[in-house]
Amino acid sequence: AQRVTQPEKLLSVFKGAPVELKCNYSYSGSPELFWYVQYSRQRLQLLLRHISRESIKGFTADLNKGETSFHLKKPFAQEEDSAMYYCALSGRDAGGTSYGKLTFGQGTILTVHP
Amino acid sequence: DGGITQSPKYLFRKEGQNVTLSCEQNLNHDAMYWYRQDPGQGLRLIYYSQIVNDFQKGDIAEGYSVSREKKESFPLTVTSAQKNPTAFYLCASRSVGGYGYTFGSGTRLTVV
Numbered sequence: 001a002q003r004v005t006q007p008e009k010l011l012s013v014f015k016g017a018p019v020e021l022k023c024n025y026s027y028s029g030s031p032e033l034f035w036y037v038q039y040s041r042q043r044l045q046l047l048l049r050h051i052s053r054e055s056i057k058g059f060t061a062d063l064n065k066g067e068t069s070f071h072l073k074k075p076f077a078q079e080e081d082s083a084m085y086y087c088a089l090s091g092r093d094a095g096g097t098s099y100g101k102l103t104f105g106q107g108t109i110l111t112v113h114p
Numbered sequence: 115d116g117g118i119t120q121s122p123k124y125l126f127r128k129e130g131q132n133v134t135l136s137c138e139q140n141l142n143h144d145a146m147y148w149y150r151q152d153p154g155q156g157l158r159l160i161y162y163s164q165i166v167n168d169f170q171k172g173d174i175a176e177g178y179s180v181s182r183e184k185k186e187s188f189p190l191t192v193t194s195a196q197k198n199p200t201a202f203y204l205c206a207s208r209s210v211g212g213y214g215y216t217f218g219s220g221t222r223l224t225v226v
Contacts, residue, residue, distance in 0.1 A: 009154060036215075044157075044204065044217040086156060100145050100164055100208065101172070102215060106156040 002027045004089050006105035013077050014113050021072040021108050023061075023087030031089050033063055033070040034102070038084040047072075047085070057081070077112045084109050117141065120205050120218035127192070127199070127225050135190045135221045137205035144210040146188035150174060151202040151220070160203075163188055164210060192223060200225045 003026040013019050025031060035047040048056045050063040050070060061072045070087060087105040118139040127133045137146065145164045149157040149172075159172030163182040177196025182188055188207075192199045205218040 006156075043219050044206075046214050100210065101159065101162060102147070102206075103159070104149075104157040106154060 002031070002089050002091055002101075002103045004087050004103050004105035006085075006087055006108050008108050009106065010109050010111070012111045012113060015079055016076050019074050019077040019081070019110065019112075021085050021087075021110065023070045023072065023105060025068050025070060025087075025089050027068075027089060027091060029091050031063075031091060033061070034088045034090070035059070035061055035070075035072050036086040036088055036104075038086070040083070044086070077110075079112045079114055082110055082112045118205060118207050118216050118218040120203075120221050122221060123219070125221055125223045127223065129225055130194045132191055132193050133223065135192065135203055135205075135223070137188045137190065137218060138186055139188075139207045139216070140186060141207060141216060142185070142209075143207035143216070144185070145208050146182070147206040147208075147215070148172070148178070148180065148188070148190045149204045149206065151204055157204065160190065199223055 005024045007022050033050040036044050037047045038044045059074045061070050063070050084107050086107045088102050090102050121136045147162040148160040151157050158174050160178050161172050161180040163169035166182055166185050169180050169182050177193055179191045203221045206215045208215045
C-alpha cells in the first residue's frame with residue numbers, strides 16, 4: 001500500500017521568510033514523488049517532481065529515501081506562493097515505468113503574509 | 115486548445131437520484147482518473163482507467179461507477195448508494211509512462 005502524510009494542515013509565514021512544507025511517504029517499492037499546487041480559483045497543477053530535480057518558482061524538493069520524506073522548500077517566500085500544496089506519490093515497476101495511480105496527501109494550506 | 119473539460123461546474127441532486135459527471139480530454143492521454151476532494155482529506159482516488167474498456171477501483175469506489183468507451187471520455191456516475199456524495203470531484207488524465215497529470219477544473223456536487 002502507498003501512503004502520503006502531510007502533517008501540517010495550515011502553515012503561515014511572512015514574506016521573505018523561508019518555508020518548508022513537510023511530506024512523508026510509505027511505499028515498499030521505488031516511488032515517484034510529486035508536489036502539486038492549487039492557487040485560489042485555479043486548477044490543480046504540477047509544481048515539481050523528484051526525478052527532474054528542478055527548481056520551479058524558487059521551490060525545491062529532495063527525496064530522502066532514508067527518512068522517506070520529500071519536503072518542499074523555498075528560501076524566501078512570496079505572497080503569490082499562498083496556495084494549497086499537495087504531495088503525491090506514484091509507484092513504479094522494476095523497469096521504471098510509473099503505475100500511474102497517484103496517491104495524495106491531505107494537503108497543506110500555505111499563507112504568506114505581507 | 116488542448117485540455118481536460120469537466121461539466122457541469124455545479125450540480126445539485128436530490129437524495130436517491132443517480133447523477134453523471136462528465137470528463138472529456140483532447141490530449142490523447144491514455145489514462146484517466148477520478149478523485150474526490152474533501153476539506154482536510156486531500157484527494158482520494160475513486161476510479162481510474164489506463165486503457166479503453168478497462169478500469170480499476172480506487173480507494174473509495176463504493177457508490178460510484180464509471181465507463182471508458184472512448185479514449186477521450188471517462189464519465190463518473192454517483193449512485194444513490196453513495197452515502198455522502200456532496201463533494202468536489204476532480205478528473206485527471208496522463209499519458210501512460212508520462213509523469214504529468216492534467217487536471218480538470220472540477221465539479222461541485224451538492225445533494226439537496
